[in-house]
Amino acid sequence: MFRATSFALLMLSVANPALADEVTDTLSSALQAYEDGDIKYAIEELDYAKQLLQAMSAQELTSFLPEPPDGWTREIGESDMNVGLSFLGGGAAAEATYSDGTETFTISIMADNPMVAMFGGMISNAAIMGLKTHRVGREKFLFDDGDLTGLIDGRIIVQASGADPEVMIAILEEIDFNGLKEFGR
Known part of the structure; x- marks a missing residue:
């Protein structure tokens, strides 16, 4: 599921560069780290993507x-x-x-x-x-x-x-x- 979701986000950002943002870039980086076998860095990137999404959520709540x-x-x-x-x-x-x-x-x-x-x-x-x-x-x-x-x-x-x-x-x-x-x- 994670791979499919990340792949879809990656393809979406490649297909339309205007949609690329820090969240999709970070998720793409996490996917690349995972594929490279660097699990620790993939987790760090996922944690960072989560922080970015939480900040977006807080902005909406404001x-x-x-x-x-x-x-x-x-x-x-x-x-x-x-x-x-x-x-x-x-x-x-x-x-x-x-x-x-x-x-x-x-x-x-x-x-x-x-x-x-x-x-x-x-x-x-x-x-x-x-x-x-x-x-x-x-x-x-x-x-x-x-x-x-x-x-x-x-x-x-x-x-x-x-x-x-x-x-x-x-x-x-x-x-x-x-x-x-x-x-x-």
Whole structure:
């Protein structure tokens, strides 16, 4: 399967040089190393291709961070979250800081990390655990220790922290949760 996929990517990039990019070049290099018997280098190239693809995924995830409302600014974080995720089983993350000069808070989105699933039970059972929840559109967010945390589609965590819940909810409501559910599919 790997050989067929790599061969198809290689042929696609050869047939149309405009489609060649760093990912296809790296996959081609991995395939060549494999064919040359250099398994160690093939693995290194595959790991690098995975990093490149995860960076592309994180960039796509950034598009779900809401635009700031009038009077607010948004700064997209060059977060180390994606590096940390690689040690925790992979996935993608994006983060932005919002400020109106008085209030400042952060929205983080983390997708497709194995640790995300553990939050599902906690959010589902928030009332039993005595924790407060808020609705953001049709999504349920747990409010704990100043953080709003929602589990979207069982695989994506959206978290806002650093300001009054009502301030954060107003901006969280701008997230396209239906589109976010389709992320990576």
